[in-house]
Amino acid sequence: WILFESILSLIYSQMIRNTHRFVMRNAGAGKRWASIPTPYNEPLLQFAPGSAEREKLMDACRQLRAEAPHKVPVVVNGERYYDTNERPREIPFEKDTTLCHFSRAGPELMSKAANTLNTDWGRMAFEDRAAVFLKAADLLTNKYRYKLLAATMLGQGKTAWQAEIDAGCELPDFWRYNVKYAEQIMQDQPHSPKGTWNYLQQRPLAADGFVLAISPFNFTAIGGNLPTSPAIMGNCVLWKPSSTAILSNWIVYEILEEAGLPPGVINFVPCNGSDVEAAIVNNRKLSGLHFTGGTNTFNQLWRTIAANLGNYIGYPRIVGETGGKNFHFLCPTADWVSAVNHTVRGAFEYSGQKCSATSRAFIPQSMWDAGFKQALVDKTNGLVYGPGDEFSSFTSSVIDEKAFNSITGYIEHAKTDPSCTIIAGGNYSSAVGWMIQPTVIVTTDLNNKLLHEEIFGPVLTVYVYPDAEWKETIKAADQGGGGYALTGAIFARDRQIIRTAMDLLEDNAGNFYINDKCTGSIVAQQPFGGARQSGTNDKAGYYTNLLRWTSMRSVKESFNPLDDIHYPSTRD
Secondary structure, eight states, X not given: OHHHHHHHHHHHHHHHHTHHHHSOGGGTTOOXXXXXXXXXXXXXXXXOTTOHHHHHHHHHHHHHHHTOSEEEOXXXXXXXXXXXXXXXXXXXXXXXXXXXXXXXXXXXXXXXXXXXXXXXXXXXXXXXXXXXXXXXXXXXXXXXXXXXHHHHHHHHOXXXXXXXXXXXXXXXXXXXXXXXXXXXXXXXXXXXXXXXXXXXXXXXXXXXXXXXXXXXXXXXXXXHHHHHHHHHTTOEEEEEOOGGGHHHHHHHHHHHHHTTOOTTSXXXXXXXXXXXXXXXXXXXXXEEEEEESOHHHHHHHHHHHHHTGGGSSSOOEEEEEOOOOEEEEEOTTSOHHHHHHHHHHHHHGGGGOSTTOEEEEEEEHHHIIIIIHHHHHHHHHTOOBOOXXXXXXXXXXXXXXXXXXXXXXXXXXXXXXXXXXXXXXXXXXXXXXXXXXXXEEEESOTTOGGGTSOOXXXXXXXEEEOGGGHHHHXXXXXXXXXXXXXXXXXXXXXXXXXXXXXXXXXTTOSEEEESSOSOOOOTTTXXXXXXXXXXXXXXXXXXXXXXXXXXXXXXXXXXXXXXOSOOGGGOO
């Protein structure tokens, strides 16, 4: 018996040491396991005058312009489809210049994409899947960096710096960290008492299903992350990119192909929104939705999925990040000089078209009078807004005509509302591009729609409050904001005030900042996402998002035979 126990103990120890080699259902037939390299945040290039990187980026922009209009296909199972329902995409700050023509999948091609999937992907060894995205990250940051930045600048109206923090750094950060998070998820195993072996297998959501990824215009990195995070966990994906980010997203897809992504793992399907609902959301193989975009669109997709639950293989996983009405709240003890700089950056970088952009600010009266107002006006009016590929531009145009009309409508509202005063900006023109001057509006009405509706443009609304009423104003800020809860920031020196403000705003922001602007989350540093009407808060850039794309199986194996049906308590 002692000998038997010793042998069993040795077997058990060896088994535990090698658990991660055997428990991964999604490692498929692979019998190997290689540790994922330690991830890191991609260093930012500065593009200083005279630098090599500035010249390379200028060359890339010139080349992309010279080769325009580019052609972007639909891709289903590796096959490219050109000239199907083709549409142009213009440079938003130069709207008469066509950057590319892109094909759109109709209902028939959408149906084919949903039913032509590489289901062997989920059975591939995990390290082979991971290698695709690690290689893609290196291809992006080296061979394709300047081309992708140029496409982001010309196609989405970003400046060099905004394109760099997005396409040049955040996207490779997603890929490097997500494969490491996936490894950690697979290695996290339950306890196994002597005589048993318990383990979890991480499987795709459905063996023959797909995740639908719908990405927005404002971040190339989100375009690359939404389809790849489910794919890392073994799922096949249908990726509907935004038509106003189509060229940069197509380059991302080409990078993935060059990195070794097999055909049929991610089908690239630009299309109309109506075709998404008819051909994909109603498809029985839909196993998940990964979405970033407008709240109304997300709500409609959720309602459609809910109405079709009986048609699906299982319950589709729904992950979404939508809008925000994000705030800066300055407490009376704040360093207002720093706060005004953070506020200008938070409100007007990328013309306020970040879901995290500062849209409303609450300033104590004493601070407003002491210099915050004048500094805010001077700094805002001093911003250069011009072509995205000119390095002197702090910001550029908004994305398209629809956005231009919506944003300028709010500016016109402020001009006629007696409770509003425009103290900076307020000008706009569509003569060359969709250009809107960074604008600051002061309102005396806490119920004004400018403090509650998402504008998604270079418009900051300020409410000035009496210093003694800071707690009451914080409560008003929490209750307002259109029901969103994405990002927010407080500025204060006194620690007790900081703690009180944090407690009063506990449910108001999924990403909360202290003495920093409410934009600029970094993968693995500030996992991103909000609750309330801002989304499901599954935190892009963290392991919690990847958990949504795996279906776990819990396995127990017993090594000792059962020789009786009775328990001690049932015996006489």
